[in-house]
Every structure is written in structure tokens, then in C-alpha cells.
Amino acid sequence: MANVTLRNVRKTYPGGFEAIKGVDVDVGDGQFCVLVGPSGCGKSTLLRMVAGLETVTGGEIDIGGRVVNGIEPADRDIAMVFQNYALYPHMSVYNNMAYGLRNRGMAEAEIRTRVDEAARVLELTSMLERKPRQLSGGQRQRVAMGRAIVRQPKVFLFDEPLSNLDAKLRIAMRVEIRKLQRRLNTTSIYVTHDQLEAMTLADILVVMNGGQVEQVGNPLAIYEKPATTFVASFIGAPPMNLMSTRPEEIRSQLAGSAAADAGILGIRPEDFVITDQTPDGGVALPLTVEAIERVGAETFVYGSREQEEQRVAATPGELPPGEIIVRIPGTEAPAIGQKIRVAAVRAKLHLFSADGRTRLEA
Amino acid sequence: MQKQAIFQSKLLPYALVAPQLAIVLVFFYWPALQAVIQSFLLQDAFGLSTSFVWFENYIDLFKEPAYFEAILRTFFFSFAIAVSSLSFALLLAVMADKPLRGSMLYRTLLIWPYAVAPPVVGVLWIFMLHPSLGVLSRYLRALGIDWNPLLDGDQAAALIILAAAWKQISYNFLFFLAGLQSIPRSVLEAAAIDGARPMRRFWTVTFPLLSPTIFFLLVVNIVYAFFDTFGIIDTMTRGGPGKSTETLVYKVYTDGLLGGNLGSSAAQSVILMFMVIVLTGIQFRFVERKVTY
Numbered sequence: 001m002a003n004v005t006l007r008n009v010r011k012t013y014p015g016g017f018e019a020i021k022g023v024d025v026d027v028g029d030g031q032f033c034v035l036v037g038p039s040g041c042g043k044s045t046l047l048r049m050v051a052g053l054e055t056v057t058g059g060e061i062d063i064g065g066r067v068v069n070g071i072e073p074a075d076r077d078i079a080m081v082f083q084n085y086a087l088y089p090h091m092s093v094y095n096n097m098a099y100g101l102r103n104r105g106m107a108e109a110e111i112r113t114r115v116d117e118a119a120r121v122l123e124l125t126s127m128l129e130r131k132p133r134q135l136s137g138g139q140r141q142r143v144a145m146g147r148a149i150v151r152q153p154k155v156f157l158f159d160e161p162l163s164n165l166d167a168k169l170r171i172a173m174r175v176e177i178r179k180l181q182r183r184l185n186t187t188s189i190y191v192t193h194d195q196l197e198a199m200t201l202a203d204i205l206v207v208m209n210g211g212q213v214e215q216v217g218n219p220l221a222i223y224e225k226p227a228t229t230f231v232a233s234f235i236g237a238p239p240m241n242l243m244s245t246r247p248e249e250i251r252s253q254l255a256g257s258a259a260a261d262a263g264i265l266g267i268r269p270e271d272f273v274i275t276d277q278t279p280d281g282g283v284a285l286p287l288t289v290e291a292i293e294r295v296g297a298e299t300f301v302y303g304s305r306e307q308e309e310q311r312v313a314a315t316p317g318e319l320p321p322g323e324i325i326v327r328i329p330g331t332e333a334p335a336i337g338q339k340i341r342v343a344a345v346r347a348k349l350h351l352f353s354a355d356g357r358t359r360l361e362a
Numbered sequence: 363m364q365k366q367a368i369f370q371s372k373l374l375p376y377a378l379v380a381p382q383l384a385i386v387l388v389f390f391y392w393p394a395l396q397a398v399i400q401s402f403l404l405q406d407a408f409g410l411s412t413s414f415v416w417f418e419n420y421i422d423l424f425k426e427p428a429y430f431e432a433i434l435r436t437f438f439f440s441f442a443i444a445v446s447s448l449s450f451a452l453l454l455a456v457m458a459d460k461p462l463r464g465s466m467l468y469r470t471l472l473i474w475p476y477a478v479a480p481p482v483v484g485v486l487w488i489f490m491l492h493p494s495l496g497v498l499s500r501y502l503r504a505l506g507i508d509w510n511p512l513l514d515g516d517q518a519a520a521l522i523i524l525a526a527a528w529k530q531i532s533y534n535f536l537f538f539l540a541g542l543q544s545i546p547r548s549v550l551e552a553a554a555i556d557g558a559r560p561m562r563r564f565w566t567v568t569f570p571l572l573s574p575t576i577f578f579l580l581v582v583n584i585v586y587a588f589f590d591t592f593g594i595i596d597t598m599t600r601g602g603p604g605k606s607t608e609t610l611v612y613k614v615y616t617d618g619l620l621g622g623n624l625g626s627s628a629a630q631s632v633i634l635m636f637m638v639i640v641l642t643g644i645q646f647r648f649v650e651r652k653v654t655y
Contacts, residue, residue, distance in 0.1 A: 051551075051555060052555075053551050053554070053555075072554075073551075073554045073555045074555065074557040074559070078555065082552060083548075084548055086548035086552040087549075088549060088552075088553070088567060089571065090570040090573075099553070099556050099558070099566070100555075100556035100557055103556055103558045104557050147552075147556070
């Protein structure tokens with residue numbers, strides 16, 4: 001059991017490339033922290049720095065009240081689950097799990113107890129004598145988990161552990177990881193690029209971009225009040241609709257708010273309603289339906305605005321300029337080519353400064 | 363993907379493989395056949411009469427204690443050359459595998475000795491270790507070692523092993539380096555997190571994962587020590603002093619070309635041929651089995 005605290009952590013490679021530009025995160029005892037961001041944002045590097053596999057070139061990493069910057073991975077009392085599982089291919093499942101305990105000189109009887117217990121929890125008991133190559137992807141993943149839990153470390157580190165699994169298994173394992181973590185109550189740091197995984201697993205969500213933290217907090221709080229346009233478009237699927245407030249059409253509707261003159265307006269697809277009325281203080285937009293996606297429980301309507309205005313910030317996961325996604329329940333949808341009017345209430349509007357870096361309160 | 367090429371003419375494919383086949387036939391099958399025939403013949407000392415003697419050459423060979431000594435000696439040489447060359451190459455490869463500046467340069471330099479022809483290797487080591495000319499011999503004597511491989515059979519054997527192993531290090535190094543680089547980094551990182559110190563990591567993870575490479579190289583090195591050391595032995599010791607560095611291959615040469623006993627020499631080379639076939643067979647079976655752990 002331990003807190004993990006990162007204080008102004010930096011990583012500069014010898015070539016001068018700054019991978020991590022000063023990160024501050026505080027993960028409480030037993031909490032599940034998820035680092036999420038697009039590829040190349042530095043999230044894996046940060047995790048590897050916590051593990052001790054990458055050197056820290058600035059700031060402090062503190063695990064359980066001890067600064068571990070110069071300490072070997074073996075002595076940090078952490079366990080890590082790798083994306084490719086990194087199982088020892090020449091060892092049986094049992095030996096894979098026992099290896100870390102043997103290295104620490106634990107008695108064979110105690111090792112047997114711990115491995116058997118972990119195997120029982122992970123439903124691997126019948127596979128203890130098999131080699132990794134005789135296992136399926138999901139089973140290998142569980143062995144990697146088992147190898148981490150037998151050690152009973154202070155901190156679990158997960159480096160995109162589910163990205164090599166198929167979609168169905170990924171959801172099942174996601175739930176399993178969360179249940180296991182709750183039961184063991186071990187502080188965990190989990191890296192993923194999948195915002196759905198991030199939302200469902202995290203106690204604390206850290207959204208990263210370009211080696212910096214964009215926002216830290218409770219996942220729902222981040223979803224409801226994204227601090228920047230990057231977070232707004234990265235968290236939530238389909239992404240938030242972002243548009244400039246400069247066109248007269250929008251500016252007039254936002255009159256009196258902080259972002260009315262020059263800024264960015266964001267509205268989540270699910271906050272739009274197809275209606276002819278304009279809610280008081282809300283925003284209404286005329287759209288031409290371009291495409292319809294029916295996924296069963298809900299339908300996505302892709303529409304284009306008549307007035308096409310280039311948006312200011314270009315961030316990953318963003319929609320092409322002028323395109324708006326509306327998410328409506330059920331399968332009833334307007335026809336392609338039809339002109340509709342969508343509206344969102346005042347409370348569901350997100351306003352940002354023109355550079356997208358600051359959230360403005362309406 | 364279509365694996366079979368389609369030719370318009372039926373003769374073209376034969377024409378295309380003909381040069382290769384001709385070379386193999388003329389330079390391998392023909393001499394091999396000659397050796398097999400020769401091994402059943404006995405020729406008088408002047409080459410005037412030849413008689414067919416069935417397996418007499420072979421029987422004589424196995425009655426000769428010197429032949430068994432040569433077999434034992436060859437096995438010992440092969441073992442010593444393979445072990446010393448493999449272990450030193452592995453050490454170098456492990457060190458070269460570390461991501462350091464200029465690694466491309468020293469990796470390339472380490473591969474160079476492989477391009478040196480065996481007789482040149484022999485000459486090179488003679489220059490260093492010849493009892494009266496050698497650069498290193500002086501220092502050895504200064505250390506109180508009575509260094510004279512021209513008279514001392516054990517020292518001569520050590521010299522051959524040294525030179526032969528040295529030449530093979532580059533080849534082994536190349537394979538070890540490739541083998542090391544194919545071990546996923548994350549597996550070693552997992553072992554580091556699992557509390558294994560570098561030495562333990564090497565013996566419990568790296569070494570077992572390299573075992574396919576090690577086995578492959580062991581066979582290659584034995585074949586090398588059996589057959590390709592001829593040039594080194596010929597330039598350095600000529601099988602001497604006495605017969606202390608006479609391996610099976612060198613004995614084929616001395617008995618046949620120097621001793622004039624062509625029948626026995628041919629019988630010996632037929633036996634060697636079978637050894638090569640067996641070793642190559644082992645190697646092929648092994649290469650087909652891709653995963654061994």
C-alpha cells in the first residue's frame with residue numbers, strides 16, 4: 001500500500017528531445033490512476049519512469065514516501081504488466097509466476113501457496129504446467145497479471161495491457177482488472193490510449209498531450225467540465241463538436257457570455273436535440289444531414305453547417321471543420337439531405353478561449 | 363502467392379540449373395565417387411598395379427591405433443575450439459549488444475576476422491607465437507614459461523586451438539548478436555522488475571532463450587573444427603611435433619599425399635564424408651524445428 005507522487009517530473013533525451021515536460025500527479029493509496037492520451041504523448045514513458053526502466057532527468061518520483069529516482073526497478077516494490085505480456089517463453093506458467101518470488105529468496109512452500117492462490121483467482125489452475133506459447137492471448141494476459149499479483153507489490157503498473165486482445169475479451173478483462181484491483185486495494189497506474197478504458201477504470205484520470213498533463217481529476221468531472229479543447233475532443237466518443245463563436249449566427253445566440261466575441265464553443269453530440277425551438281440561453285444550429293450511422297440503441301447523425309467556418313484548434317479526434325455529430329436515442333432518424341435544426345440548452349455548452357487552452361464559465 | 367514459376371519452354375528450367383549442377387557434379391560428386399572407388403583399391407608403391415580389395419583398407423584402418431588416436435584428438439580439438447570460441451563470442455556479443463555510442467563501428471570490426479583465410483590466420487599466429495620469431499613468445503618466456511610449440515606437443519595443440527577458435531569468433535559473434543537482439547526487451551525488463559540482477563537475468567532468461575542459437579553454432583563449429591582447420595594446421599605445425607596436432611583431415615592428407623597410401627587415405631575421407639553427412643543431418647533437423655523451448 002502506498003501513495004505515488006510525481007513532482008515536476010521531466011524527461012529529456014540526450015538528443016535534446018523533451019518527452020515529459022514537468023508532470024505533477026498525486027495518486028492516493030489504493031487508487032486507480034489512468035494515464036490517457038494519443039500515441040507519442042509520453043504516457044508510456046512516464047509509466048516506465050515510475051517503473052525505473054527509464055531514467056528521470058528532472059523532478060521527483062515518490063513511492064510510499066520514498067524518492068525512488070535512483071533506485072533499481074527491482075527495489076521499488078512495483079510490478080508491471082506489459083503490452084506484449086513479456087512472459088518468459090521458456091518457463092511454465094507456474095515458473096513465470098514463481099520467478100520473481102524465487103529471486104527474492106522466498107521459501108518454495110510459500111511460493112507454491114501464493115502461486116496457487118493467484119492461479120485460482122485468475123482461473124489458471126489447470127494451466128500451471130503449460131508454456132506461454134500454448135496459451136491464448138487472454139490466458140497469457142492473465143498469467144502476466146498473476147505474475148504481478150503474487151509479488152504483492154506496493155504498486156501495479158499497467159502498460160496498455162489490453163490492446164493486444166480482441167474487442168470482446170478486452171471488455172471482459174477490463175472488468176476483471178477493476179474487480180481485482182478493488183479487492184487487492186493496491187495502488188495502480190494504468191496507461192491506455194483508449195478513452196473508454198480510461199473512463200471506466202479510473203479513480204483519477206490524467207489526460208496527457210505532448211509530454212504535459214492537460215487535466216487531472218475524476219473521470220466524470222473531466223467529462224463534464226473538460227479544461228481544454230484537447231481534453232474535450234479526446235474524452236468522449238464520438239468527440240465533442242467544437243466550433244468558433246465568431247460567426248454572427250453563433251455570436252448572437254451567446255450574447256453576454258465570456259466567449260461570445262472570440263472563442264470556441266463545444267457541444268457534446270448527446271446534448272443536441274432535434275427541435276425547431278431554441279431553448280432559452282441555449283444554441284440552435286441549422287444542419288443538412290450528410291450521413292446516418294445506426295448502431296442499435298442510438299443513432300449518429302452527421303450534418304454540415306451551411307456556414308462553414310474553419311475552427312481554430314486542430315486536435316486529435318476532431319471532426320472536419322463545419323461537420324456536426326448529433327447523437328439521438330433509438331433508430332428514428334431524419335433522411336439524408338434533409339434540413340434539420342438542432343439545439344442544446346445553456347447548461348450543456350462548453351466555452352473555451354480562442355487558443356483552446358482555457359475553459360471559460362458561461 | 364504462386365510458388366511455382368511457369369516457363370514457356372520445358373527445357374529452359376533445366377538450362378537454368380545446368381551450370382550449378384555441372385559445378386556440383388564435377389567438383390563434388392565426381393571426386394566423392396572417385397574416393398569411394400579408390401577406397402576399395404590397393405595400389406603398389408610404384409603405381410604399376412592396382413587390385414580390388416573390398417573393405418581391406420577400412421579393416422586395416424580400424425586395426426591401426428594411430429587412427430583411433432587421431433579420432434580422439436580430433437574430438438578433443440573440436441570440443442576445445444567450439445567451447446572456447448563460443449564462450450568468447452558470447453561474451454563479446456553480450457557486451458556489444460549494449461546500446462553504446464559507436465556500436466556500429468565495433469560490431470563491424472568484430473566481424474572482420476571472419477574474412478581472413480585460414481592459412482593467413484596460421485601465419486598471423488606464428489608471427490606472434492613462433493618460439494624464435496614470435497612477438498609474444500618473448501613475453502611468455504619472460505614470465506618463466508618454457509614456450510616452444512615446435513617441440514612441445516601440448517603447446518602446439520594449444521596454439522592450433524587458439525588460432526582456430528580466434529578465427530571462428532566473428533562468425534559466432536554475428537549469430538549471437540542477432541540472437542540477443544531477437545530477445546524482446548520487455549522480457550528482460552520484466553525480469554529486472556522481478557528482482558533478477560544482471561548475472562541472474564543472463565543465466566535464467568537470456569541464456570535459455572539463446573539455446574537454439576547455441577546449439578546451431580555448436581554444430582557449425584564442430585564441422586568447422588573437423589574440416590576447415592586444415593589450412594591453419596598446415597601452416598602452423600604440419601601435424602607435428604610428432605603427430606600431436608594431426609587431426610583426421612590432416613591425416614587424410616599426410617597418408618595419401620605424403621605417405622602415398624591412396625587406398626587408406628580414400629577410406630579415411632569416405633569415413634569423414636559420412637561424419638559430415640550425419641552432422642549436417644542433425645543440423646537440418648534442428649533448423650526445421652524452430653522453437654526449442
